[in-house]
Amino acid sequence: MKLVKSLAVLAAVIVLGIFVYFKVYKVEEQKKAKEAQESKLIRFELDNIKAFSLVRPDSSILFERGVGRIWNITKPLKTEASGPQIYSLFASLHQSDILTVVDEKPKDLKPYALSNSKYYMAMEYDSGKPDTLYIGTDTPDKTMTYVKFSSEKRVLAVSNVLSDIMKKPVVFFRSRTILNVVGDDIRGIEVTRGKNDTDRIQMVHNGVTWMMAYPWNYSGDVQNMEELIKKISESYKSTLEPSEPGDLVKYGLNDPSLVLNVQLKYGMPDKILLIGNKLTEKGRRYLWYAKQFDAEQVFTLENSLITLLTRDNAWFIDKQPVKFNRNEVDKIVLKSGKEPITFTKDPESNWSVTSPVDKNVPQDVINNLFAISRFMLISDVYSMNPTPADLVKTELQKPKFVLTFYAGGQVLAEMTYGKSFTQDTVKTYVLTNLSPTIFVTGSGITSSINYVLETVFGK
Numbered sequence: 001m002k003l004v005k006s007l008a009v010l011a012a013v014i015v016l017g018i019f020v021y022f023k024v025y026k027v028e029e030q031k032k033a034k035e036a037q038e039s040k041l042i043r044f045e046l047d048n049i050k051a052f053s054l055v056r057p058d059s060s061i062l063f064e065r066g067v068g069r070i071w072n073i074t075k076p077l078k079t080e081a082s083g084p085q086i087y088s089l090f091a092s093l094h095q096s097d098i099l100t101v102v103d104e105k106p107k108d109l110k111p112y113a114l115s116n117s118k119y120y121m122a123m124e125y126d127s128g129k130p131d132t133l134y135i136g137t138d139t140p141d142k143t144m145t146y147v148k149f150s151s152e153k154r155v156l157a158v159s160n161v162l163s164d165i166m167k168k169p170v171v172f173f174r175s176r177t178i179l180n181v182v183g184d185d186i187r188g189i190e191v192t193r194g195k196n197d198t199d200r201i202q203m204v205h206n207g208v209t210w211m212m213a214y215p216w217n218y219s220g221d222v223q224n225m226e227e228l229i230k231k232i233s234e235s236y237k238s239t240l241e242p243s244e245p246g247d248l249v250k251y252g253l254n255d256p257s258l259v260l261n262v263q264l265k266y267g268m269p270d271k272i273l274l275i276g277n278k279l280t281e282k283g284r285r286y287l288w289y290a291k292q293f294d295a296e297q298v299f300t301l302e303n304s305l306i307t308l309l310t311r312d313n314a315w316f317i318d319k320q321p322v323k324f325n326r327n328e329v330d331k332i333v334l335k336s337g338k339e340p341i342t343f344t345k346d347p348e349s350n351w352s353v354t355s356p357v358d359k360n361v362p363q364d365v366i367n368n369l370f371a372i373s374r375f376m377l378i379s380d381v382y383s384m385n386p387t388p389a390d391l392v393k394t395e396l397q398k399p400k401f402v403l404t405f406y407a408g409g410q411v412l413a414e415m416t417y418g419k420s421f422t423q424d425t426v427k428t429y430v431l432t433n434l435s436p437t438i439f440v441t442g443s444g445i446t447s448s449i450n451y452v453l454e455t456v457f458g459k
Helices: 002-038 083-095 160-166 222-234 245-251 303-309 363-371 388-393 445-457
Strands: 049-055 061-065 071-075 100-103 119-125 131-138 144-149 155-159 186-193 200-205 210-214 239-241 258-264 271-278 287-292 298-302 331-335 341-345 351-355 378-383 401-407 410-423 425-432 438-441
Touching: 083 160, 119 160, 131 160, 144 160, 155 160, 186 222, 222 303, 245 271, 258 303, 271 303, 287 303, 298 303, 331 363, 341 363, 341 445, 351 363, 363 445, 378 425, 410 445, 425 445
Parallel strands: none
Antiparallel strands: 049 061, 049 119, 061 071, 100 155, 119 131, 131 144, 144 155, 186 200, 186 258, 200 210, 239 298, 258 271, 271 287, 287 298, 331 341, 331 401, 341 351, 378 438, 401 410, 410 425, 425 438
C-alpha cells in the first residue's frame, strides 16, 4: 500500500514538473525570445534583399545583388561594390537594436526630420513587399538617431553608427581591389603570358591542395600559391584612368601582355583581368594599365603582382620531387665512377660503411646524402617525357652518380644525377624513380658527393 502511495506521489511530482516547464518556464523563455526579436531593428534575412537604394541629397546609390557573393553598383556609375563595405552595412543593420520607441503613433514627423527625409534606404526583397527605412535627425544628446519604416507608424531611436554608414559617399562602397574577390573563394587561376597561348600557367585547388594542371601535372608550391592568391585578392587599383571604350589601344589593352583568369567557387562567374602596357612616365614606372574584362574602367596596378604572374613555371610547383621519412631508411647505396658504396644503419641508429670497406662514418656524411635527395629543391623542369636523345644530352644515360635509399629491403627512392652546367649558378640534371621527368636542380650535388667519397676513400 505504501508503495502505491509513493508511486502516486512521484507521478504527481512528475506531472507538476511537466506543467511548470510548459506553462511557466517555457512560456517565459518564449516571452524573452519574442522580446529579443522585437528589440531588433531588422526582422528579416538580409540575404533576402535583391536590391536596395541609399538615397541622399548629393548622390544616391543603387545596389543590385549579382551571382554568389557579388554586389554591383548600377548608379551613379556601373562597377562592382566592395564586399567588406556592403557586409559592414548589412552587419550594422543586423546588429542594430531599437534603443527606444520614441512615439507609437506620431501626429507630426517634422520634429524628427522624418516628414521629408533626406536620407533613406529603400529595399526590394526576393519575396515580400518592398520597404524603406527613413533616417531622421539625431536625438538632442547626439547619441541616437530617429528612424522609421514606411511599413510602420512608429518612430524609433537607434545608435547613430547605422546612420553614419548609410550616409557614406559612393566611393566608400566602390570596389578598390583589382578583381573584388576573396582569397578563400578562389578555386583556380590561369595566366596567359604574351601572344603565345601555350605560354600559360593553370593552377587548380582540388579541395586539399594546389595542383598544376598546365603545362605540367604536379603538386603546387603551397607557400608560393598562398602568396599569389593573397596578392590577387588584396591588390588595389592605384589610380583610375579616364577612358572610353575605344581607348584600349592607348593602354595596350586591345592586345594585353598578360591575361589573368580567376575561377571562383559557389557558382560565381570567372573574373578576368587584362594587363596592358607598363607606364613610362617618371615616378610611375612601377605601374601597369589594367582593366577587368567585362568592365569599362581602366586603372593602374603596381608591379608586385606582375612579378608573381611572370615567374618561371617551376616557381608554381612543389620544389621537392622526392619525399620520404629518413627515419625509415636503413641502407643507402651510392654509385659513382668508383666502386659502389653501401651505408647501413645499426639498431642504435649509427651509420657505417659496409662495402667496399668496413668503417664508421660521421653523421654529417649521411646528412649530406639526405640533403641532396630528400631535401633537393628543383629549379626547373627540363623534359616531362624525355626522349633517348634527352637522356644522352643530359648525360643521364650514363650518370655521374646514382643514390638509392632502402627500407627493409625495399627501394624508397632513387636519384640519378647527370650533367652539371653553369647558368648564373651551377645546376645539375636529375632523374628520380618516381616519374620520367628530368628536373634541373641547383643543389650542391658534386661538392656533397665528393665530400662523401673523400671521407670513405680518402683524398
